[in-house]
Amino acid sequence: MQQYTIGLDYGTNSCRSLLINLENGAELGSTVFPYPSGELGILTDPTDPNVARQNPQDYLEGLQFIIRGAIEEAQKNDAHFDPAQVIGIGIDTTGSTPIPVDEEGTPLGLKPEFKDNLNAMVWLWKDHTSHQEAATITAKAEKLRPEYLAKCGGIYSSEWWWSKIWRCQKVDPVVFAAAHSWVEHCDWLPAVLTGTTRPEQISRSTCAAGHKAMFNHEWDGLPDKAFLAELDPDLADLRDRLYDQTFSSAHKAGELTEEWADKLGLPAGIAVAVGAFDAHMGAVGAGVKPGTLVKILGTSTCDITVAPNQKKLADIPGLCGVANESVLPDHYGIEAGQSAVGDIFLWFVHNLVPDSYGKTVGEKFDNMEAALAQQQPGETGLLALDWNNGNRTILVDVRLTGLILGQTLHTQAHEIYRALIEATAFGALTIIKRMQEHGVEVREVINTGGLSLKNESLMQIYADIIGLPMKVAVSEQTCAMGSALYGAVASGAVTLPQAQQANCKLQDRIYYPIAENQQTYAKLYQLYRELHDAFGTAEWQGKMNHIMKDLIAIRQQARTQK
Amino acid sequence: MQQYTIGLDYGTNSCRSLLINLENGAELGSTVFPYPSGELGILTDPTDPNVARQNPQDYLEGLQFIIRGAIEEAQKNDAHFDPAQVIGIGIDTTGSTPIPVDEEGTPLGLKPEFKDNLNAMVWLWKDHTSHQEAATITAKAEKLRPEYLAKCGGIYSSEWWWSKIWRCQKVDPVVFAAAHSWVEHCDWLPAVLTGTTRPEQISRSTCAAGHKAMFNHEWDGLPDKAFLAELDPDLADLRDRLYDQTFSSAHKAGELTEEWADKLGLPAGIAVAVGAFDAHMGAVGAGVKPGTLVKILGTSTCDITVAPNQKKLADIPGLCGVANESVLPDHYGIEAGQSAVGDIFLWFVHNLVPDSYGKTVGEKFDNMEAALAQQQPGETGLLALDWNNGNRTILVDVRLTGLILGQTLHTQAHEIYRALIEATAFGALTIIKRMQEHGVEVREVINTGGLSLKNESLMQIYADIIGLPMKVAVSEQTCAMGSALYGAVASGAVTLPQAQQANCKLQDRIYYPIAENQQTYAKLYQLYRELHDAFGTAEWQGKMNHIMKDLIAIRQQARTQK
Secondary structure, three states, rough: OOOOOEEEOOOOOOOEEEEEOOOOOOEEOEEEOOOOOOOOOOEEEOOEEEEEEOOHHHHHHHHHHOOOOOOOOHHHHOOOOOOOHHEEEEEEEOOOEEEEEEEOEHHHOOOOHHHHOHHHEEEOOOOOOOHHHHHHHHHHHHHHHHHHHHOOOOOOOOOHHHHHHHHHHHHHHHHHHHHHHEEEEEHHHHHHOOOOOOOOOOOEHHHHHHHHHEEEOOOOOOOOOHHHHHHHHHHHHHHHOOOOEEEEOOOOEEEHHHHHHHEEEEOOEEEEEEEEEEEHHHHHOOOOEEEEEEEEEOEEEEEEEEOOOOOOOOOOOOOEEEEEOOOOOOOEEEEEEEOOOHHHHHHHHHHHHHHHHHHHHHHHHHHHHHOOOOOOOOOOOOEEEEEEEEEEEOOOOOOOOOOEEEEEEOOHHHHHHHHHHHHHHHHHHHHHHHHHHOOOOEEEEEEEEEHHHHHHHHHHHHHHHHOOOOOEEEEOOHHHHHHHHHHHHHHOOOOOOHHHHHHOOOOOOEEOHHHHHHHHHHHHHHHEEEEHHHHOOOOOOEEEEEEEEHHHHHHHHHHHOO | OOOOOEEEOOOOOOEEEEEEEEOOOOEEEOOOOOOOOOEEEEEEOOOOOEEEEHHHHHHHHHHHHHHHHHHHHHHHHOOOOOOOHEEEEEEEEOOEEEEEEOOOEEHHHHOOHHHOHHHHHEEEEOOOHHHHHHHHHHHHHHHHHHHOOOOOOOHHHHHHHHHHHHHEEEEHHHHHHOOOOEHHHHHHHHHHHHHHOOOOOOEEEEHHHHHOOOOOOOOOEEOHHHHHHHHHHHHHHHHOOOOOOOOOOOOEEEOOHHHHHHHOOOEEEEEEOOOOEEOOOOHHHHEEEEEEEEEEEEEOEEEEEEEEEEOOOOOOOOOOOOEEEEOOEEEEEEEEEEEHHEEEEEEEEHHOOOHHHHHHHHHHHHHHHHHHHHOOOOOOOEEEEOOEEEEOOOOOOOOOOEEEEEEEOOOOOOHHHHHHHHHHHHHHHHHHHHHHHOOOOOOEEEEEEEEHHHHHHHHHHHHHHOOOOOOEEEEOOOOHHHHHHHHHHHHHHOOOHOOOOOOOOEEEOOEEOOHHHHHHHHHHHHHHHHHHHHHHOOOOEEOOOOOOHHHHHHHHHHHOOO
């Protein structure tokens, strides 16, 4: 008898479902629910652009809509499909996206007395109101607990758990006092479906805790009370009402309650997996395994790989996070990323590409890609840094900006576009090198996300610069796919390697490095790396006067070869 | 009785005349003659883009056309004007633009046997076929005669006299052998009008000889034979058939012949001044004097000032040229320049400005100027280097390229345009500082050229960055104006200071520095100078990692002030 599983992917502006046949990964149903509250699902504050909150009610409404929608679609697509054959549900969300809850686990934002208070709502990952708190946490940890920072790349972010909670404590003591505990969005939804929302019952995600809450078994789980008291005694008190145990998504958060089974049209008692963050589930759904790096190529990127945890992995400076079992059981999850990739191309096409390339953004991209495909590596004479939105890995510094050099009076827009693509590839290579230098094996890259599907020039440039085969996942919903696989694993029906083997499909087209291009790009990467270290690190000291001349020499050689 | 004088300005694509009333600078007649030969007057070679030659016949045809045209126009504009009242003619041309001539001073290109040979034609300044010869001259002089290079900024250019002549000797020995001597374009035309074309009769220009032929009285005029023989013995032989004396344009080259007086409709016997290069005459026509720098703001810039020659002026490293009496009698002429200014803006608007700013280049510039005028200094967060076409002064290095940094995901085209304007102003300030550091007084800047007349935002940014009053010449033909003044001076009717006083008018609007803007720009200039020295000099060594952070801090402050 066929078995089916459902993955739910809660993004920044909407949530979506994916119902698959566990035998072959066939995607039978998928439904999207745009969050109805705020602007594109985000509650904002006109007086402070850093505010980004969400309404927990949106999550609940979406739950029913997207699961019922997927089931209906699957019934249309496959006459033999029966909802009784669904064996599990897995869930991923954005993060760190903490929710203040009362003793029952009810989000404060759902209670009448707080319904108009933004601070009682969900604090979305991209809320940056706590940048000052993040800086103080980093400074205190540097002095008192450097080991905490070593696990999250050396700098604690305003996008993370403790910064946001501390901010709430500072700006809204009433909400903070009313919050018995705080729960990650990815932990709250499985708790809702399994009737385990009381804070002491919730199965907390190893992924969320390890990457964003400084939870680690090298010390006693969460940061110790003495350290938290250095921030504020209230945070030390809160620690007692949080957790001291976490679970990978291979575990059940619980079983689907009768009440939710009725609402959703699914069998009661099926497994609901412990939640995790979207990118980590995306890596699972794309087929991450030791030696394989999954690159989620979107407006920004998330780069995820794993390493077996039999051998202790040394800290990797500048990586966003290393957390045990955050991606696969029995493996360290290793997460890195670039703050802007697609966003840089969008910025360029919207602001600096004349209409001679086309009337629409799509036409401009198409015509620039056609033009740059005619060029040899090095032929533009240009070199750029991919820092228009700062550098997440390996510099962990938001106070960095873009740079481009090598322009002449003949430089054209598509050449700059090529240089920007190359810059993001050099940034990607820098991340992979950093991993490899610290004992993490990377032999191939599986790409997922819009750019990997529609930009062939970009994929070939990535292969040539990174020097590894570039593969592309077939599924366009790898996050929901990963969650779905974990739903099945949590049910006990399959192991994760079995589930990945059967369901994670790759496209036939693989982009292999071209040796001749690799040689030129090796030279350009040396120059990129010098600019990177010079503008991005306090340690670098040296000379810059050869950079422009070397670029001219490389350009000359590329033109001669042509 | 009124006196009139005529200036002739021979440019790259056309020549023009200007007939003025010497009492008040009133411009009574002006005629343009586009050179009929080649592409826009330039003879090219489809197999080598470096070739740029001219047909001497074009110069002769133009002579008659533009002088007769100016006289006719003046007769229409002023009923009392009589050509008999014209007291002198002055001439400026591009340079170094050498012409191979026979023993009579006839250009070889006018002789039937050479009429189809590009090497027998005029070698236009922008002919770059001799870049290898220029490099060898620089290398030999560095080793054997460093004093030669000290007068021309340390590097001998392919745009100059000896490079071109040597190139001809190498590639076309027949033409070289047929050339009894070589004459600068600016020396040949006065010789034609005064019947002194035999090479030994020609009055050679101090300006041309001093700036481009390494002629200096600190040694024995032209480079010595031993040095020239190191290049090629043929050049040492040629030296005997060149010159050992030069003249400023305050001297007469001779008197107008009967034959030319008839052709032109002017009195025979009137003074024809010794010629000079266009930019130097432009400085004179704009009113250059000690303490006043004249900036000719065009696609590139030429910056010219003077210093009294009673006191010996030390060499100024990186300046294109210092030559005694090349601009004003009794003064050193000091010449510098930026390889691209207007050209950088044109490159940007043609290649990187979307049509949301307008449909035409003019509309795009207008709308960008309106938008950038709303911004405070520092508010863009951007910093650029003005090197898209290399750096003439003070680095004298064509192997440099553009750079821009500070881009975010919100940077707009008009902000980059502002950063490019600022970069050219920082480049201008660097030149002025270099002059001041070496004892040359600069208290004000008189601007001339298209950008000074039509771009108010640019002029204010220049005032704020350079920190000096920016004045603008009224005449749009300052080169021809300067030549006209020298025509009168050569006649003995007036001194040059008298002529400048009466004729060089300034616009009423003066752009003064705004103290608040100056403060911000002083900080930005420090950063510009660090980038300039880091990317442009072998000596610099240091750190770059504060640059982006300093720009963010300056941006933040600018936004707060607003």
